Amino acid sequence: MAACRHIRQTLTAVILLGFCLGAEWAESAPLPKEVQRFIDRREACDHFRGEDWDGDKQRKKEILRELDRYCTGTDKALARLRTKYAHDPAVITRLKDFEDVIEAPPEPKPARHKK
Numbered sequence: 001m002a003a004c005r006h007i008r009q010t011l012t013a014v015i016l017l018g019f020c021l022g023a024e025w026a027e028s029a030p031l032p033k034e035v036q037r038f039i040d041r042r043e044a045c046d047h048f049r050g051e052d053w054d055g056d057k058q059r060k061k062e063i064l065r066e067l068d069r070y071c072t073g074t075d076k077a078l079a080r081l082r083t084k085y086a087h088d089p090a091v092i093t094r095l096k097d098f099e100d101v102i103e104a105p106p107e108p109k110p111a112r113h114k115k
Contacts, residue, residue, distance in 0.1 A: 042074050
């Protein structure tokens, strides 16, 4: 009887330890590659969004080029990743601080006149 109680206590301790280690492992587990690529891209985008060119035309040109490179398409990508990984708390936690909409709406195309 004492042996059964000892086995139960040991098993309970192992299970609790597993839960603790599992939670710690989940927090440090690497994110899916597509999520990490998005984060890297969006952080670069946000960096250039905060840059100031102070009237320097060349710097403005560089910043606009980098904004186009890193920011274009990130609104849709963020929405897609949030939907795809809605049941993955680690991913959702990592994406939660990104703004939903940062891209300017597309400019309307000029109307074509019929001849």
